[in-house]
Amino acid sequence: MRIDILSKGAFGSALVHLDPGDEFVSESGAMYRASSNVDIDVTTKSRGKGGILGGLKRLIAAENFFFSTYRVTDGAAGEVGLAPTLQGEVRSIELDGSAAWYCSGGSYLGSDSTLEVETKFQGLKGLFTGESIFFLRVGGSGTLLVNAFGAVHPIDVDGELTVDTGHVVAFEDRLEYSISKAGGSWLRSFLGGEGVVMNFRGRGRIFVQSHNPNEFGKALGQNLPPREG
């Protein structure tokens, strides 16, 4: 298997070249092009956790987290193209088994089927500010594809770093993290307009994104006519 990242700027996407026996998984609906010998299997299930309950859990987490699995059927090589919804970069992360990665819900594009993908919902804390904080834990060896809203900026943390949750793309689980409000108290945080932040501690790598999708969504959404319920 070989993965080409097409277009480095605002419209990044990934072209995954599959050999017989390879399997690749993506967020369902991310496929926009494929050779005809690629079989697309949509399930609520990746390796590890899944099934109906897993799917509902993902639904509750406000994410369309059904997965598609791609494989070639006819013994020849094939390809599948994966694209995110928003403008921004696509990056691949190689996992060698030494550390798992946490990937924010909106940043997961796809992964090798050799990787195990589990949903982690950081529910209550996030609900107070109306922001859903939702992560996928990806472990094992293989390639993980992430997408960002805007540009991706990798940071090697050695010590401590505070990142607004809306700017977190993915981070290594060797980092410890806690979630807190930016303004010191929930009220001050609410009034000051700052969201929820993640405080990272230790040594490890984080990918951050230049723009916060929720802020963009709010800026556009308030200009749209109200929806029913």
Place this chain on the structure above:
Amino acid sequence: MDYEIVARPSYSMLRVDLTPGDKLVTESKAMAWMDTNVRAQTSTRGGVLSGLKRKLLTGESFFQNTYEAEGGPGSITLAPGSAGDVVAMPLDGELYLEKGAFLASTEGVKCDAKFGGLRGFFNEGLFVLRCSGSGTLFFNAYGEIQEVDVDGQYTVDNGYAVAWEPHLDYRLTKARKIRSFLFSDQILLRFSGRGKVWVQSRSAAPLANWIHQFRPVKVQSDD
């Protein structure tokens, strides 16, 4: 006539340098800036019926503008409505464009609405744009435009196809073995034969779906 496509693929614009006698036909809202030697003529091009067909059936504009340089060379810059790529293609024959993809062409290219078959019924409108003749055709899309050589069969998600050569056949299929009961099926276009398809790397419909969650919620009233 010289042209340059700048800022590809994210924020592409098309600059065309016209010498007197050159004519450039554009989508009517595409002109962003031009110098004083460039003159515009607005017409329905091909007559009222052709204009109406374009407007009603493909969502392209009723009017197309024709630009010419007078009294010396002139330069015009065209900007598509959405961020994304612009492709220049030498045309000698026919090319099908998804609605909204036409940006400009030289005078020898004509664009007309064509029934796209039932595939359009599901998403992108019943009609596609048929561009024919000889000259240069410029088309645009939301996202990067990727050229795919089809030899046999190739699958493109409906909503990501921008243009394709007329001798390719296509039919509508659904993603196989869908076990997801909560979400709508993915509609796919299956091209077959030998030829080129141009695919865009983003689609407006998923973005609109995503923004939907950020719309204010209507307040229920009792009256």
